[in-house]
Amino acid sequence: MAAPLRTITGSSGDPLAEAIELTKRLKLPHIRRALTDLIPTAKAQRWDPAEVVRVLLAEEAAGRDGANLRTRRKRAGFPAGKTFGDWDETASSISRQVQDSLKTLEWVTRKENLCVCGPSGTGKSHFTEALGQAAVEAGMTVAWFAIEDLGALVRRHRVDDSLARAMTRLIRSDLIIVDDIGLLPVSTDAAEGFFRLVDAAYERRALAVSSNLHPSGFDEIMPKTLATATVDRLLHHAHVVVTQGDSFRLTEATSGKGVRPLH
Structure with a gap:
């Protein structure tokens, strides 16, 4: 039998502001930058919740890939x-x-x-x-x-x-x-x-x-x-x-x- 999902309490204030705070706590800077623009778009276009999660995770992955590329290039010491x-x-x-x-x-x-x-x-x-x-x-x-x-x-x-x-x-x-x-x-x-x-x-x-x-x-x-x-x-x-x-x-x-x- 699958374990039940952990119960998460509802937001007591502004959900977007709380989500942004959570991205700071979890060190997800690229998701944080995308949230402000993405959430209104998702609401207006009635995105499936899974699509919202997918796009946010893709933003974080792409951002980390870009940061890693810049770090590798800097460490290489190209002339x-x-x-x-x-x-x-x-x-x-x-x-x-x-x-x-x-x-x-x-x-x-x-x-x-x-x-x-x-x-x-x-x-x-x-x-x-x-x-x-x-x-x-x-x-x-x-x-x-x-x-x-x-x-x-x-x-x-x-x-x-x-x-x-x-x-x-x-x-x-x-x-x-x-x-x-x-x-x-x-x-x-x-x-x-x-x-x-x-x-x-x-x-x-x-x-x-x-x-x-x-x-x-x-x-x-x-x-x-x-x-x-x-x-x-x-x-x-x-x-x-x-x-x-x-x-x-x-x-x-x-x-x-x-x-x-x-x-």
């Missing part, structure tokens, strides 16, 4: 807000088939890596950040770093010998992006941080790396022993994408599209 909305897939030297395959993010769920390498200005950072933004929108967590950020992390946590714990926290993200490797020689601390990250994430999390150098040339910018160990783990389960062509930035600059015309 420029680049997305596929401002990405010209036809101008990229990356084939459409490869672009479309990577956009599915199946490689992230399989905990595989991505290495995008090629000359400066060929869309490496834009493409990897856009993939990160897409992952955030798909409900995943992402962390973005420049490689020297990893050096700062090593120095900060070496003091109290907490680097291993810091790496464990870092790889809680579904996707970790390390951007712009190869522009300058990598500091010893950054090389160590990069190795520790790749080692900690190996077969546990997806990594995306953008670089002016192919990973096989990382020994040009960091100690050979560390480079060899890092690349061995990085490339074992990796998709390597090589960009080509002239710099988008230089092309825009020489054609006068890099700035707005002066008046």
Whole structure:
């Protein structure tokens, strides 16, 4: 036999005001914002009570989803807000088939890596950040770093010998992006941080790396022993994408599209 519904006493005053107070108590801010407009509409259109409940719960769910998305995007630490909305897939030297395959993010769920390498200005950072933004929108967590950020992390946590714990926290993200490797020689601390990250994430999390150098040339910018160990783990389960062509930035600059015309 089904248990009887709990008896709820009737309202002693304004039901809407009491409902609003209850949403505060139960921490339902999105329902609270919807109540004032929704209840008169429901009365006027004689909605079924179940429909009222459904719409209110849908408002709360959508509001929480939006808040979670904003939180994940903020925590990711993206540098420029680049997305596929401002990405010209036809101008990229990356084939459409490869672009479309990577956009599915199946490689992230399989905990595989991505290495995008090629000359400066060929869309490496834009493409990897856009993939990160897409992952955030798909409900995943992402962390973005420049490689020297990893050096700062090593120095900060070496003091109290907490680097291993810091790496464990870092790889809680579904996707970790390390951007712009190869522009300058990598500091010893950054090389160590990069190795520790790749080692900690190996077969546990997806990594995306953008670089002016192919990973096989990382020994040009960091100690050979560390480079060899890092690349061995990085490339074992990796998709390597090589960009080509002239710099988008230089092309825009020489054609006068890099700035707005002066008046």
